[in-house]
Amino acid sequence: MSDTHTAPAELSADAFAEQWRPRFPILSTCTYLVTHSLGAMPGTVREKLAAFADQWAERGVRAWAEGWWDAPVKVGDLLGRILNAPPGTVAMHPNVSTIQSIVASALEFTPERNRVVYTDQNFPTNMYVWEGYRKLGAEIVCVKSPDGIGVPTEALLEAIDERTRVVPISHVLFKSSYLQDAAAICARAREVGALVLLDAYQATGTVPIDVQALGVDMLCGGSVKWLCGGPGAGYLYVRPGLLETLEPRITGWAAHAAPFSFEPGAQRYAAGAARLLNGSPAVPSLMAASAGYEIVLEVGVEAIRRHSVRLTEGLRADLLERGFELPGPVDPARRGGSLTVRLRADEHGPAFVAALERRGILVDHRPDAGLRVSPHFYTRADELREFADVLAELRASGSWKGFVGGTKAY
Ligand SMILES: Cc1ncc(COP(=O)(O)O)c(C=O)c1O
Numbered sequence: 336m337s338d339t340h341t342a343p344a345e346l347s348a349d350a351f352a353e354q355w356r357p358r359f360p361i362l363s364t365c366t367y368l369v370t371h372s373l374g375a376m377p378g379t380v381r382e383k384l385a386a387f388a389d390q391w392a393e394r395g396v397r398a399w400a401e402g403w404w405d406a407p408v409k410v411g412d413l414l415g416r417i418l419n420a421p422p423g424t425v426a427m428h429p430n431v432s433t434i435q436s437i438v439a440s441a442l443e444f445t446p447e448r449n450r451v452v453y454t455d456q457n458f459p460t461n462m463y464v465w466e467g468y469r470k471l472g473a474e475i476v477c478v479k480s481p482d483g484i485g486v487p488t489e490a491l492l493e494a495i496d497e498r499t500r501v502v503p504i505s506h507v508l509f510k511s512s513y514l515q516d517a518a519a520i521c522a523r524a525r526e527v528g529a530l531v532l533l534d535a536y537q538a539t540g541t542v543p544i545d546v547q548a549l550g551v552d553m554l555c556g557g558s559v560k561w562l563c564g565g566p567g568a569g570y571l572y573v574r575p576g577l578l579e580t581l582e583p584r585i586t587g588w589a590a591h592a593a594p595f596s597f598e599p600g601a602q603r604y605a606a607g608a609a610r611l612l613n614g615s616p617a618v619p620s621l622m623a624a625s626a627g628y629e630i631v632l633e634v635g636v637e638a639i640r641r642h643s644v645r646l647t648e649g650l651r652a653d654l655l656e657r658g659f660e661l662p663g664p665v666d667p668a669r670r671g672g673s674l675t676v677r678l679r680a681d682e683h684g685p686a687f688v689a690a691l692e693r694r695g696i697l698v699d700h701r702p703d704a705g706l707r708v709s710p711h712f713y714t715r716a717d718e719l720r721e722f723a724d725v726l727a728e729l730r731a732s733g734s735w736k737g738f739v740g741g742t743k744a745y
Contacts, residue, residue, distance in 0.1 A: 348649075349715045351642055355634060356713050359563075366696040366718045370711040371509075371537060371673040372745060374563035379626040387622045403618045407589070408608050410621040411570060413628050417562075417636060418535075418554065419545040420572045426608035427621055428569045431536055433585075434555040435464040435503060437571070437611060438532055440584040442500055444472035450499045452476045452529075454486040456508045461534055465503060473500070483703060484662055485513035485669075492523045499529035506544075507537035507671030510704035511663045514542065514671050521551050530577070536560065540627075541643055541672035541711065543636045552577050561639075561672060561711065564627030567620025571611055578608065587613035639712045643672045646710040650674060650719040657727045662705070673709035675701075676726070687729060689738035694725050699745055 356362050359375040367375050390398045402409070411425030418425070428434050449472050451465045465475060478494050480486045485508060495502055502524050507514050517533055524531045532553040535544055540561030546554055554572040558564025573581060582604055588594045589612035592603045604610040631639070644667045651661055651674055660677040664670040678684055684700030691698055698708045706726075710719060729735045 347716075348642060348645055349717065351638075352713050352715045355630070356715075358630060359713050362713055364695075366721060368708045368710065368714065368718065368722055369697045369699055369745075370541075370563075371512075371560055371671075371707055371709045372699050374540075374560050374627065374711065375713060376565065377563055377626045377630050379629070380565065380623045383622045383626050384619060387619050403616065404589075406618050406621045407612055407616045410568070410625050410628075411608055413625055413632075414558075414562075414570050415572065417539060417544075417628060417631055418572060419547055420554075421547070421575060423607040424575060424578060425570050425572045426611040427616070427624075428571060428612075429567050429617055429620070430569045431458070431534060431555055431557050432460045432464065434569050434571045435461055435532070435534075437583045437585045437613075438501075438503070438553060438555075438581075439464055439468055440586075441581040442530075444468060444474075444500060446472070448498055448500045448528075449474050450476050450496075452478065452491075452494050452499050452502045453504050454478045454480060454491065456480050456483075456486060456510065456513070457503070457505055458509050458534060458536070461503050461505070474498075482662075484508075484511040485515070485664065488516045488519050491515075492519060495520070495523045495527060495529055497527050499524070499527060501530045501532060503532040504534065505537065506533050506535040507542060509537055510701050510707075511675055512537070512671040512673045512707075513664050514538070514669050517549055517551065521549055524552070525550065537671050537673075540631050540636065541639055543640055546572055546574070550574075558624040558627055562624070562627045562631055563711075564624030565620065567617050568624035571608075573608070573611065578610070579606070581610065583611060585613060589614055589616065634712050642712055642714075643710060646714060646716060646719055647672070647674055649716060650708070650710070650723065653720065653723045654726075657723060659726070672711065673707050675705045675707050677705040682730070683735065683739050686735045686738040686741070687726070689741045690729050690735040691722070691725060693738070696722050696725060698722070 361375050407427040411427050412422045415425040451473050476494050478486050478491050521531050530552045533551050535554050536556035539556045558568040586602050590610050592605045662677050663675045688700050700706050
């Protein structure tokens with residue numbers, strides 16, 4: 336993992352952020368604290384998309400052989416550097432929902448090993464897909480969180496046994512930012528012969544991940560958030576050894592060993608990550624996303640994490656002092672990149688979001704959770720102070736009430 340730039344410990348948080356801010360156009364227009372939903376766009380995305388358009392305009396059909404066809408694996412290799420994934424083990428797909436469906440379609444649910452184990456804090460898409468496999472013999476084991484924040488690791492480990500086929504589980508929980516003990520989950524699954532599919536969407540780009548050190552079987556996510564890569568660029572890593580054995584039924588000619596021989600009949604799967612593909616790739620999304628991966632590699636996830644912990648710890652202390660409740664993990668080592676601020680029962684989350692937006696501050700809200708707020712490597716400490724000031728003022732004045740009933744856009 337690259338960590339090439341000056342470590343935040345040697346710089347003030349603001350000086351660290353200033354190194355990167357000019358690369359993100361939106362940062363000069365607002366206080367951007369919503370990376371857990373949509374990361375700011377790097378200015379280089381424009382160049383990537385212009386290059387794509389030029390290639391199409393000037394090279395026409397030849398573009399397929401000049402980078403388009405290979406893009407899902409080539410861009411996967413670039414993203415793979417953030418995860419320490421070996422080249423050829425990451426395939427790009429439009430989103431996590433598709434990826435979960437592809438993986439599910441590669442598994443057998445036999446009576447002896449038919450359990451799918453996850454928690455009720457999973458992102459819902461990672462339930463909808465697996466629920467559908469009940470019809471094909473899957474048994475869903477959903478471990479419940481006692482507090483809506485996290486699930487005790489012991490309870491989860493206990494649920495994973497010799498009957499478990501797969502554990503499709505979140506690394507960082509989307510509502511509370513609780514960072515699950517992925518190493519313990521992978522170790523337990525290995526012990527009993529189950530597979531882990533780790534959804535690292537809320538981790539990759541803000542929490543360091545090394546898929547090889549973790550020994551995770553499969554890891555997926557998207558690029559919209561901490562990777563600043565925009566929509567349409569999901570990634571699926573499968574560890575060597577397992578990869579060659581997977582034969583997804585959700586498949587297509589891009590997964591064929593010789594796609595341009597147009598062989599009729601049954602699928603003959605390609606070697607490497609290409610076997611996980613299906614049809615023609617969404618090239619512009621992949622080109623755009625590579626701009627985000629490049630800057631995340633340049634900054635280095637270790638440096639991002641140190642900056643993030645420093646800022647979230649500061650904001651947490653500030654908000655607690657002002658009387659706000661932050662029900663998420665107290666230990667920063669068990670937390671992803673965002674904080675969740677619980678509102679009172681008589682307060683209205685979407686109205687707070689709209690009121691903050693009116694003041695030029697972007698955050699979001701999730702039901703049964705609260706306001707989600709997050710710094711990234713481009714965030715200055717004074718932006719978080721500004722957020723805390725405005726939030727406190729909205730609560731004290733009740734002026735958020737003027738925003739109840741507005742349309743919720745994100
Ligand atoms: C943990 C997690 N998984 C998955 C998704 C979304 O999945 P998809 O790429 O299918 O939209 C999100 C958020 O949007 C998420 O936070």
